[in-house]
Amino acid sequence: DRSSAASDVYKRQISDNATYSGTSSSTLNILNTVGLDNYQYYCQVREDDATCYTASNATRLIVQSTVWYDNAGTLEWSNGTPDLLTIAVIDAAYNTTSDGSFSACQLIINASNLLTITDNFYVEVENNLTVNGNVLVFPYGSFVQNNDAGIVNGAVLSDKTRIAVEKLTGILNSNQEYTYWSSPVVGETINDGLAESDIDRRFWFNAQNYRDSTQETNNNNATVAGQDDIDDNANDWTYINAGSVMQPGVGYAATHDLFVNPGSYKYIFEGPFNNGIYNIFIYRNDAETADNNWNFIGNPYPSAIDANLFLAANSSIDQTVGSTSGAIFFWSHNTAASGTTNGNENLNYSQSDYAIINMSGQTAGGDGVMPTRHIPSGQGFFISMTNSAPSTNVGANIERGTVVFDNSMRVTGNNSQFFRNNIVDQDNKLWLNLTSDNGVFNQILIAYLDGATNADDGMIYDAHKNLSSNANSILYSLTDANEKKFAIQGKASTSLTLDEVVPLGFYTSINVPTLYTISIAQIEGAFMNDNSVYIKDLLLDTIHNLSDDGDYTFTSETGEFNSRFEIVFQPEALSVNENEIDNSDLSIVELGDGDVKFSVGKNLIIKQIEIIDVTGRTVYILKANNATEVYNLSRLSQAAYIARVNLSNGQTITKKAVKLK
Secondary structure (H helix, E strand, O other): OEOOOOOOEEEEEOOOOOEEOOOOHHHOOOOOOEOOOOEEEEEEEEOOOOOOEEHHHOEEEEOOEEEEEEEOOEEEEOOOOOOOOOEEEEOOOEEHHHHOOEEEOEEEEOOOOEEEEOOOOEEEEOOOEEEOOEEEEOOOOEEEEOOOOOOEEOOEEOOEEOEEEEEEOOOEOOOOOEEEEOOOEOOOEHHHHOOOEEEEEEEEEOHHHOOOOEEEOOOOOOEEEOOOOOOOOOOOEEEOOOOOEOOOOEOEEEEEOOOOOOEOOEEEEEOOEOOOOEEEEEEEEOOOOOOOOEEEEEOOOOOOEEHHHHHHHHOOOOOOOOOEOOEEEEEOOOOOOEOOOOOOOOOEOOHHHEEEEEOOEEEOOOOOOOOOOEEOOOEEEEEEEOOOOOOEEEEOOEEEEEEEEOHHHEOOOOOOOOOOOOHHHOOEEEEEEEEEOOOOEEEEEEEEEOOOOOOOOOOOOOEEOOOHHHOOEEEEEOOOOOOOOEEEEEEEHHHOOOOOEEEEEEEEOOOOOOOEEEEEEEEEOHHHHHOOOEEEEOOOOEEEEHHHHOOEEEOOOOEEEEEEEEEEOOOOOOOOOOOOOOHHHEEEEEEEOOEEEEEEOOOOOEEEEEEEOOOOOEEEEEEEEEOEEEEEOOOOOOOEEEEEEEEOOOOEEEEEEEOOO
C-alpha cells in the first residue's frame, strides 16, 4: 500500500539479499518474508526516483507476535489469540480440539512440540510455515496457506519427516473395492503413502491412452456401436511402481491389502504440505470424438477446496475457455462387482456409482451420500476434457490441456453444512431417488437455472449417466429428443410452469421379482415448495402425488423404458385415483395345500390379482370381487413372486411374496 499521500512512497515486502528497482508499486513483487526477529522488511521506491534499493537499506516495520507456551501449568497465548496479521509460535503441545482453530500471518513450531489439527478444526497461515517440531493433521482436519508463494520450512530433516496427514478410506466391504487418492504432501512415494494397499493393485490413469469407440454387452468382449465409458483396449489404467513419487494434483487408485472386516482404514502421508499453484496436464484422444475424455486428477492440498471455485477456474458454459467439461465425478461405490458388468476385468464395478458435482448441483452416488460443494483433501476424482478446450497437440490425435489448482480455492472447513438462502431466491431443484427391496440406489437431479437450456448444455449443467449396461438399475431424465441419459439435467428457469413435463427413463437388468420405488430425496426453490410433484406411470395409466402421498412403488420387466414415466406438477383426470392405502394393508397368507389367501382392509374390494414370476412374466391373472379371496396356486414352484392387486378404489398395490410349499 502507499505509505502516505505526502511522500508518494510505495512499500513492498522483500527478501534478504534481494535487489529490486522501479518507479511504481507494480514493479515490485510481494515475497512476504518475515524475520524471526519479528520484523517485516520493506523496500521503498519513490515515484520520482528510479534508484535501486536492496534489503540492507530497507525499512523495518514491527509485526505483532504471540507464543503458545506453558505458563506455570496453564497453556495459553502470550499475547492473545493470533490472527492473519500476527506471527504465531508454538512452544508447547497444541491440540485444536481443546485449544481451538486459529489463523496466523506466519507460523513457527519450535523443536519438540506437536501441533495436532483434529477433525473439523483448522489452522490457517497467510504466509510461511516453519516446522522444527511436528504437525499431525487428522483425516477431517485442515491446514490452509493463503499465499501461493508461501513456503514450508524444516518439514524434512535427513530421513525424518515432521509433517503427517492422516486420511480414511470409505467403508470397504471387500478387498476388491478401490479408493481414489491424491497426495497432500511433497515427495511421498506410493510405497509409503499407500503402504496399506495391495502392492499389485496400485494404478494411475493414462488419459492419453483412453479411447472409447465401441461398447460391449454384458462384458463378453464382443463390440457393438456406441460408447460405454470403458477403454477399448484396456491400456488406460497403468500399474505404478512402489518407489514412484506421488505427484501433486494427480489421482491414484488402489485396493486395500490384508482385508479383515468391513470398515474404514487409515492411511498416512508424510512430507512438506503441498502449497501454491499447480497446473496439471489433462489429455484427450481425438481418434474418437464421441466419447468422454476422462482424466483422473486430485486435490493436492491438506485442506478441502471449493468445488464452485475449481469449476469456475477450469470451465465455462461455452466450453471454449476452460479445459474441463464442468463436472466432477467422485467414486462412491455401492454395487457389487459383477462378471456381466462391462469393463476390462473379469469382475467390474458399475459405472453408475459415481457421485457428481456440476454447476446445476450434485447427486449422490451408489452409497446414497450427497456430496457437499467441496473436494476433500487427499481425494482423487474424474473430470472430462472438452472437445473444444484450448489444447496443444503432443502426438498423433493426442491433445493436451491444463487444469489449475491454487490457494484461492482452499477452505478452512469441509463445507459439510451450509445455510440456505430464502427459498424465494433459490434455484428450483428436484432430487429423485430410485431404490429397490434388493439394494438398488440411484439418484438424479433436475435443476432450473438461469444460463441453462432445455437442450444438452454439456457437463457444466448436464451430467450424463454412464451406459445402463453397466448398472443393475438406473433412473435418468431425458430431453424431448431422448438423445442422452442425464444424472443431472439443468433446464431453463423460464420453462418451469405447472405445465412442465419431465420425461424419465428407467433401466433394469434384475431378473428376479423386485419392488422398485421412486421418491423425492430433496427439493429447493419457491416453485418446488409451493407445488406438488407428481409421477405419471404411462404403462399403468396412473398418476401419483410424490409430495403428499410419498413414494411410488412399481414392478418392471428387464430392459430399457424411456416412455413409461413423467414428472408433472398438476394432476390429470386418469382412469384411476391416487393411492389411498399402502401395501401393508394388503395381506398375502399361504394356507397349505397350495391355497393362498389375499385380504385387503379399509372397506375395499379386490378386483383383480396378477402374479408375476422372476422373469417378469405374468403367470396368473385372477378375477375377484371380495375383500378376501382364496386361490389354489399349487402349480407355482417354491420361489419369490410379485402380486399386483387392483382394488375397487382404482388403486394398484404391488407386494412381494415367497411361496414356501
